[in-house]
Amino acid sequence: MKKLHNSHPPPYPLPSREGKIGEGVFVIPCTVKKDRVKDLLITASEEWDAFVPWKGPEEDVQFVKLPDEKRKNFLDRLSLEDGAPLIPPKTVIFPQLESLFEFEEGKIKEMIPSPTKKLLFGLRACDVKAILFVDDFFKRNFEDIYYLNRTMNKLLVLVGCKTPPRDCFCTSTKTGPFLPVPRSLGEVGKEGFDLQLVDIGKKYLVEVGSEKGKEFIGNYQDFFEEASKKDVELSKAMKKKAEEAVTLKIDFEKAIKNFCEDKISQIIYEKIAERCIYCGGCLYICPTCTCFNIFDGKKGDRGKRSRNWDACVFEGYTREASGHNPRAEKWLRTSRRYEHKLKYNYLTTGMSGCVGCGRCLATCPVNLGMSKLIQEVTK
Amino acid sequence: MRILTTCIYCGCGCGLYLESESGKIVGSYPSRNHPVSKGALCVKGWNAYEFINSPDRLTVPLVKSSDNFKESGWNEALNLVSEKLLQIKEEYGPDSLAFLSSAKTTNEENFLMMKLARAVFKTNNIDHCARLCHASTVVGLAATFGSGAMTNSINEFEKADLFLVTGSDTTEQHPLIGSRIINAVVDRGAELIVVDPRRIELTKYANIFMQQDNGTDVAWINGMMNVIIKERLYDQKYVEERTENFAELKEMVKDYPPEKVEKITKIPKNLLIQAARLYAQTKKAMILYSMGITQHTTGTDNVKSLANLAMLTGHVGLPSTGVNPLRGQNNVQGACDLGALPNVFSGYQKVGDKAVRDKFERAWKVESLPADPGLTVTEIFKKAKEGKIKGLYIMGENPALSDPDLTQVRKALEKLEFLVIQDIFMSETAEYADVVLPAASFAEKDGTFTNTERRVQRIRKAIEPKGKSKPDWQILSEIGKRCGYSGIEYQDPSQIMDEIASLTPIYGGISYERLEPFGLQWPCPAKEHPGTPYLHKDKFAKGKGSFIPCPYVAPDELPDEEYNFALSTGRVYWHWHTGTMSRRTSLLDREVPGAYVEMHPADAEQLKIKEGEKVEVSSRRGEIELAVKLTKKVKEGSLFIPFHVREAAANVLTNPAIDPIAKIPEYKICAAKVEKI
Amino acid sequence: MKNEYLPHPARIESIQRESFDTQTFKVIFVDEKLAKSFNYKPGQFMEISLLGMGEAPISITSSPSRKGCLEFTIRAMGKLTRAINQLKRGNVLYLRGPYGNSFSLEEVKGKDLYFIAGGIGLPPLRSVINTVFDKRENFGKVKILYGAKTPDELCFKEELKVWQKFPNTELLLTVDTQDKDWKGNVGVVTTLWEKTAMDGNQAIACVCGPPIMIRFVVQKLLESQFKEKNIHISLERYMKCGLGKCGHCNIGGKFVCIDGPVFTYSQIKELPAKEHVL
């Protein structure tokens, strides 16, 4: 095996999750009645910008900010029962298009988002893991003020999937459908969530993942009740059932190992590259992808500099002004996409860049996706 | 805030959401449940948000005074436009005016444009860019089937067993249809026959690839029919019961044995025979075509021949079959449907038909609507150059880059007495204008688009119009009012749709409520009608389908000693037409930053030209300079130039020779030469 | 938290033409406090922009040992760099940075230094070279091997003459195609190996230039006994942010903008070969 490229390679297999589900509960959990969730959100939205999975009239679910008016009607379309929405909550924390600054006659006006309090309610486990991943990325080396300002005051409330969509494989990546409850509470949850809700029929069992989560319960204690032993038992059963409902199983650990040991043949990449129609969708939609482009626009001496989502599958992504392009061939870009997630992310951070949400397959017009590749390379 | 709308780029008509934050568009992404997008978009859809914010958007009306544009108020600009147009009408007669509508604007706006032209200015001189892409489809399919639209639906591609793709670079131009073909072939083992002079992406998946000489389509289609008839592979029952004129067709195609076809087209005869058998013997076989078929002097013949082929084998009127013209622009189908054509009102109701005119006169409360068909785009520019068209009103089109033989078009624009441009950007054409009216973009207004599969679907307002710009329908209505016509006032576009429905049988059952959430496919004649996924079920729209035999005629201009290359033009995946939107999208512009000409490496070697080298490509009409891209996609002796780039506008070279019936120009072949510089 | 994306205006003090498409700009921050406090290391680069025209990474070619102005040598390659080359004295550019690692001179005290540059690869090395010359006594032999396409395209023509005069210093020039006045060597940079002794035993090499040149030079250096870890190479990659965020410059697990642009050959060898690093 070739020497690994960073000095302290994390050992395989992925260490992301040791504790067993339902164990290690630190704070005595409480419950919230399902029919009080709306009121909780309405009350909390006095203080927080609340973002919830919301099913529009077209039945498409997406994270949407609770409007200032008619909240109750709006929440009739709250969607906590469906699987993860196709479009990840990344749009909330890292929008597709963001202005960096405006300028006029040479004077620059920064456009840094204000650090509003954001309550992301109804996240799925995979998305919590992804946010944790992206948080870490934007803090490492240089701090990205645009991202950090948007996200520094956020509270992540996970509602575990009951019936996960067919494309996900989070049990294989060990990123869901529920996350283990940490044994001690840090300022930010080690698993990423601040609160985790388990559907136990007429109510949710609420597990606490951080001090911030605990505080939230304290601030809105009217909505919460103490959980009974039975509730806790029920929640364990629910978690198990949810876990079994994820039917797509892949050998993720072996895939990571094969990637880290450079065992993936070029032919596999070439096959994918040939079929890919370069829509960029799989990367745009990936909850852990963060690549962006920076561009200017102006008219006369007024204009702005902005950044927007970019993706490494594009030929121009690495083409230099001289025309030289180190990744001119299609398969190289394909290999970049997969290796970044399954090898380099893992080797540099210990977290893989894939959280098993299955979105890349769901959005691909030609039916390519992470799970398919992994099946191929672990055959 | 998110709002569901319809993509502004191609005819697939994907459903996409626009995301807005504080009154600004900050993203676009697919709808999972939309029947076309199904959770996916192509790269243009994923980046459809950027150009809306472009600082170059037109935001105030501009009036030209002594060669310079001056900003003006709406009132002043609109008064000027209506006064000038009325004055020209008075002085030179209604037919000295012409109107170009737009396949980029909504159905409602196209309807208003034609209402304005016909009811207010009493001229049928109204047309739009469909003339340049699918006019031959409209004419050809109407003659054979009775309806000039795509017969089947996009989702039927998912169930078809064979695709005959010709003159459509589907993965580049209609990515979400292309992807369905790839999936069908790779995952389900469907058969694929590609007939194209270029080695397009889909040929990688083709069972049979026939690389015909550009412009010889009628010959190979007749050749296939020759084989099918000779081998008795045609659907005799279907032909007998549902079609007419078979004997004549049979007689004519006798002249096209595979040997002869091989000589004309360079398609090996065995391949042709194989393809003919495969197509005839597969039940669920769909024909798809696009501009490679239509943009020829024989465009109408090409279309009719494909229709003949499909009828002969009983491949029309059933799911996953049919003749499927893939319409280019997002709303080119709608612009045709709504009567932005010189010879028909909305719903293809003929202007020559007294009863139809009576109906419109009553509804619009006007008298003497003009009865003679008006001029087509190509004729409008010809007449403008001759000084016969004095005033031209162009909404959302850029003929100074998109029309053939640009030098002539630009001369015509200069000659006009009065030119009004209504657009979202200062286009190449706008520079010739007397008045430029700033229009709202698709994100800033309500309306409907009709996609290639006849799906009428909503676009929805996500943000306020930028600056002082206004939706096209409001501008048109304002002009109408100022010309003294009050029958053109609306509160919102849904009222226009109600008027459309009341006057247009194929849209008869359509209203905004019924279009929720993902639209309806016309014909939808009544309020309860569920829409029509595929046409000609049990019976052709015109009753019996007509075989119209077409003999082969060579293209207008072929390579010769001097101009020794066959030049074709078209689009690339990353860009859209004249690039007004896609070149203002940083990612798309980065992917294909400049103009290039595709050339076969063998030709390049002979001319000692290297990859990336600058050359001059010239035809009898003009010359442009651009870089060479070596690729085996093009045949030896052929060239291909994308027409998006203003710095090297391909249409300086193209031949304005037109199809005699559909008046579509021959973009797909002309003679050109290449010189090193 | 600092807004790393915010550029600061800097005025062009003077412009020196280097060749038909390349000029050196001497600039100073408009903000005096910033101008005083600004610090950088040889080998680092900055993101230079014109508002509305975009940004590009450009190496700092002046050396930190000479306080005052910053210098950038910019070749007109694309939209922005062409626009910058149209600017006049007194015009304003926008800068942010410095970014990237540097050639570390602390570790190489007492050693022989070989600088090998091709074309526009000399500007980043010039920063190191001048820092070295400002403490000439700290280092052993210095050899500068520099090649360009034509004599016109050699940068810093006057300064080269000065360098030549430093003690224990050798400057070798070469061009691919000569003109009538050229009397020096003709051929690619590696042909200079025949003109001077290249002894890599106790020496450090700094290399910058087009990928193909680097490839051949490294080959030669290894043949001349340079150790892999003593060959320092400045890499070029498409860049946007310079902060390890936008992803464009990523090679394997490294970001050229923050882990580089200077890598030793032993580090480069560990990067995936298929990424066409060299």
Ligand SMILES: Cc1cc2nc3c(=O)[nH]c(=O)nc-3n(C[C@H](O)[C@H](O)[C@H](O)COP(=O)(O)OP(=O)(O)OC[C@H]3O[C@@H](n4cnc5c(N)ncnc54)[C@H](O)[C@@H]3O)c2cc1C
């Ligand atoms: C670390 C580093 C140091 C450099 N130092 C110098 C120098 O001292 N002098 C000099 O003349 N050139 C230098 N370059 C190359 C210079 O950055 C490119 O020539 C320049 O980016 C071209 O930009 P443009 O806007 O004119 O071209 P366009 O083709 O319009 O490029 C658009 C954008 O693409 C990116 N890009 C394109 N090519 C490159 C490239 N080669 N490297 C990085 N980004 C690119 C930039 O973000 C650029 O703004 C350096 C590059 C790097 C990576």
Ligand code: SF4
């Ligand atoms: S790679 Fe695919 S499955 Fe993995 S996190 Fe990204 S989108 Fe989800």
Ligand code: SF4
């Ligand atoms: S979603 Fe599919 S087609 Fe689009 S870039 Fe990804 S792999 Fe390619």
Ligand code: FES
């Ligand atoms: S330039 Fe953005 S990550 Fe290196």
